[in-house]
Amino acid sequence: MSALSKSPWIVHYNASSCNGCDIEVLAVLTPLYDVERFGVINTGNPKHADILLVTGGVNAQCRKPLETIYNQMPHPKVVVAVGICATSGGIFRECYNILGGADVAIPVDVYVPGCAARPESIIDGVVQGLAVLEEKRKKFRKQKEAYKLTYEYLTGKTDAE
Numbered sequence: 470m471s472a473l474s475k476s477p478w479i480v481h482y483n484a485s486s487c488n489g490c491d492i493e494v495l496a497v498l499t500p501l502y503d504v505e506r507f508g509v510i511n512t513g514n515p516k517h518a519d520i521l522l523v524t525g526g527v528n529a530q531c532r533k534p535l536e537t538i539y540n541q542m543p544h545p546k547v548v549v550a551v552g553i554c555a556t557s558g559g560i561f562r563e564c565y566n567i568l569g570g571a572d573v574a575i576p577v578d579v580y581v582p583g584c585a586a587r588p589e590s591i592i593d594g595v596v597q598g599l600a601v602l603e604e605k606r607k608k609f610r611k612q613k614e615a616y617k618l619t620y621e622y623l624t625g626k627t628d629a630e
């Protein structure tokens with residue numbers, strides 16, 4: 470389990486954002502806001518990420534890629550919807566091609582309001598996401614322990630992973 474107690478890494482996906490929220494996400498990573506001081510690192514690889522930041526509403530084209538990125542991330546993981554578009558579809562929600570916010574495709578843990586979401590709000594959302602991630606990690610550890618004990622009980626072996 471020590472592999473899971475590392476600093477949280479994030480992966481960012483622009484669903485159909487106008488780029489306003491994406492610029493604010495980038496601002497969070499610059500030295501001005503410097504989210505790396507919390508140990509948060511931006512990675513391009515979902516397989517290395519703990520937190521998925523989604524910007525923009527979800528349409529038919531981006532739904533599948535968003536689901537794929539989510540499914541490629543290891544458990545436990547957290548999703549933060551950044552901006553009102555990722556939260557609900559926002560000002561584009563009545564458009565013919567918009568299905569809604571990120572939660573039409575994947576489970577969302579934290580919703581960050583704003584148009585565009587301010588860097589302070591995004592950092593706040595990530596910090597809330599860290600608390601959710603910690604809770605999920607605890608639950609994951611308990612499930613793994615329960616699985617191990619069941620395996621040992623049923624098989625008499627002690628090599629469950």
Ligand code: SF4
Nearest residue numbers: 487489552554584585
């Ligand atoms: S919330 Fe506003 S800034 Fe962000 S993607 Fe939507 S329209 Fe653009």
